[in-house]
Amino acid sequence: MDGEKESLMERVVMVEEDVMLPGMNAASEEAARSEEDLFPDVRETLLEVKDLAISFVQYSKGLRQRTVSPIVDLNLIVDVGEVVAVVGESGSGKSLLAHSILGILPSNARVTGEINYDGRALTPERVKELRGREITFVPQSVQFLNPLMRVGAQIPAKGKDKRERKKKVRSVFERYRLPAGTEKKFPYQLSGGMARRVLVASATVGGARLIVADEPTPGLDEAAIREALGHLRELADEGRAVMLISHDLEQALGISDRVAVFYAGTTLEEARADDFNGDGCDLRHPYTRALWKALPSNGFLAIPGNQPTPDNLPPGCLFSPRCQMATEECFSVKPHKRDLRGGWVRCHHAA
Amino acid sequence: MPLEAREVSFRYGRGEWVLRRASLSVCAGEVVGLRGESGSGKTTFARVIAGYLRPQEGEVYLDGAPLPRHCYNPVQLMHQHPEKAVNPRWRMRDTLAEAWDVDDATLDALGVDASWLGRWPNELSGGELQRICLARALSPRTRYLIADEITTMLDAVTQAQIWKAILVRVRESGLGVLAVSHDRSLLERVADRVVDVEEIAAAR
Numbered sequence: 001m002d003g004e005k006e007s008l009m010e011r012v013v014m015v016e017e018d019v020m021l022p023g024m025n026a027a028s029e030e031a032a033r034s035e036e037d038l039f040p041d042v043r044e045t046l047l048e049v050k051d052l053a054i055s056f057v058q059y060s061k062g063l064r065q066r067t068v069s070p071i072v073d074l075n076l077i078v079d080v081g082e083v084v085a086v087v088g089e090s091g092s093g094k095s096l097l098a099h100s101i102l103g104i105l106p107s108n109a110r111v112t113g114e115i116n117y118d119g120r121a122l123t124p125e126r127v128k129e130l131r132g133r134e135i136t137f138v139p140q141s142v143q144f145l146n147p148l149m150r151v152g153a154q155i156p157a158k159g160k161d162k163r164e165r166k167k168k169v170r171s172v173f174e175r176y177r178l179p180a181g182t183e184k185k186f187p188y189q190l191s192g193g194m195a196r197r198v199l200v201a202s203a204t205v206g207g208a209r210l211i212v213a214d215e216p217t218p219g220l221d222e223a224a225i226r227e228a229l230g231h232l233r234e235l236a237d238e239g240r241a242v243m244l245i246s247h248d249l250e251q252a253l254g255i256s257d258r259v260a261v262f263y264a265g266t267t268l269e270e271a272r273a274d275d276f277n278g279d280g281c282d283l284r285h286p287y288t289r290a291l292w293k294a295l296p297s298n299g300f301l302a303i304p305g306n307q308p309t310p311d312n313l314p315p316g317c318l319f320s321p322r323c324q325m326a327t328e329e330c331f332s333v334k335p336h337k338r339d340l341r342g343g344w345v346r347c348h349h350a351a
Numbered sequence: 352m353p354l355e356a357r358e359v360s361f362r363y364g365r366g367e368w369v370l371r372r373a374s375l376s377v378c379a380g381e382v383v384g385l386r387g388e389s390g391s392g393k394t395t396f397a398r399v400i401a402g403y404l405r406p407q408e409g410e411v412y413l414d415g416a417p418l419p420r421h422c423y424n425p426v427q428l429m430h431q432h433p434e435k436a437v438n439p440r441w442r443m444r445d446t447l448a449e450a451w452d453v454d455d456a457t458l459d460a461l462g463v464d465a466s467w468l469g470r471w472p473n474e475l476s477g478g479e480l481q482r483i484c485l486a487r488a489l490s491p492r493t494r495y496l497i498a499d500e501i502t503t504m505l506d507a508v509t510q511a512q513i514w515k516a517i518l519v520r521v522r523e524s525g526l527g528v529l530a531v532s533h534d535r536s537l538l539e540r541v542a543d544r545v546v547d548v549e550e551i552a553a554a555r
Contacts, residue, residue, distance in 0.1 A: 089508065090505070091479075290508055294510065296536040300540045301511060302508065302514075302515045306464060306478075
């Protein structure tokens with residue numbers, strides 16, 4: 001497996017070089033690198049999600065109300081220059097987190113906890129101002145493009161006149177190898193890979209600092225996946241911050257620095273990408289280890305049971321009903337978040 | 352007796368041929384992996400061999416006779432997106448009942464929780480729905496399963512769970528499976544042999 005992972009990384013790097021484009025010359029890259037050498041340990045946190053919980057009040061039958069809590073305890077930090085992967089199965093709260101960062105939760109959502117951006121609380125007013133400018137979104141589906149508008153007009157580029165705007169669109173399209181004339185096309189005239197490049201271009205044209213990418217690769221073939229992920233890595237290397245939401249651990253590991261593992265609305269662990277190696281003994285949480293060992297290239301081991309649903313969460317550790325190491329404590333007491341070996345974990349027994 | 356596609360050709364309308372004289376057979380108790388790039392015709396082939404699309408040339412045979420029509424199809428097709436394969440206005444119980452009277456043993460084997468049956472599709476996660484779809488497809492009359500990227504959208508643990516359950520059926524009741532995927536390492540895990548869609552077709 002190790003060999004395979006390495007070769008995947010190699011390929012990603014290769015793609016990056018391949019798409020090294022005007023404006024990204026070697027000199028500026030070198031400058032950035034030497035700056036990094038000067039301040040090796042400075043962590044510049046751009047996004048911080050702290051003990052986030054989201055619940056919804058729903059009407060079940062008639063006027064009877066019930067509260068469901070799809071997000072219970074989310075923690076996440078994304079630093080400048082990093083790709084942080086958010087992995088977990090469907091229903092673990094990955095997309096809801098993205099929606100709450102972008103301020104697009106439905107109005108019946110009740111939110112507690114904190115989301116801080118650039119050191120200050122990300123209030124609804126602030127997110128309105130930043131969204132689409134500093135904070136951008138690469139959506140899951142190319143259906144997010146307006147089918148009735150030419151793609152050039154859908155790029156949120158700003159300029160003092162039409163010509164300047166056009167120039168900006170052209171230069172970002174060139175960066176993503178979209179041929180001349182793409183601006184005039186409608187979404188249905190683009191291939192899947194090209195449409196994805198338009199979405200990435202759209203997210204990066206302004207001065208985006210935080211890019212939230214929600215499952216940006218489904219339906220693409222291997223080459224297009226490598227390219228799309230390579231673009232995200234490149235954006236982080238330029239000094240932006242990328243949050244990559246994915247159900248595909250193997251793909252995410254290829255480009256990310258750190259990995260946050262979500263389960264039933266809670267972050268169970270934050271690990272470094274290189275903690276995922278060998279038989280998983282560098283990983284902190286039993287669920288993370290189960291995910292790692294379930295990969296077809298790692299053993300294909302299945303564990304029994306299901307992720308609990310938001311209306312039926314176990315009282316103690318959320319993973320306790322499926323955990324082989326679970327003790328009395330695990331079934332009754334919620335584990336607190338604690339730092340461990342350069343990451344952190346919510347588990348009573350991790351050591 | 353095998354499920355066989357014999358020199359099937361297919362095109363949509365008057366478009367280019369997507370499949371040209373493609374042949375493949377799957378035996379009972381065998382898992383065949385079908386691999387290929389996106390746009391190479393994997394899904395079209397899956398639909399043809401499952402009887403969903405009628406090939407313009409060639410024929411699909413089951414036990415040496417053309418695939419039966421107008422009755423329960425012993426070749427069941429499963430899709431990548433389970434949420435598009437169930438009626439959004441039916442509870443899971445009704446979705447299952449349409450196919451067969453699903454027994455508890457099957458539900459247990461697939462890890463389907465009894466509480467899911469009273470739910471609507473939008474209340475279940477992708478992995479849960481896909482297991483419902485698998486239970487629906489695994490009636491005792493089903494002899495072949497065509498699995499078209501059925502775990503592509505799922506996490507690794509759920510993927511392993513679903514495939515383990517399928518492989519038990521393969522061993523215990525001789526289910527034949529065509530596993531369609533772009534993921535080589537998955538196919539190497541589950542399939543007895545892996546073929547490329549380019550290899551089975553004469554030309555495109």
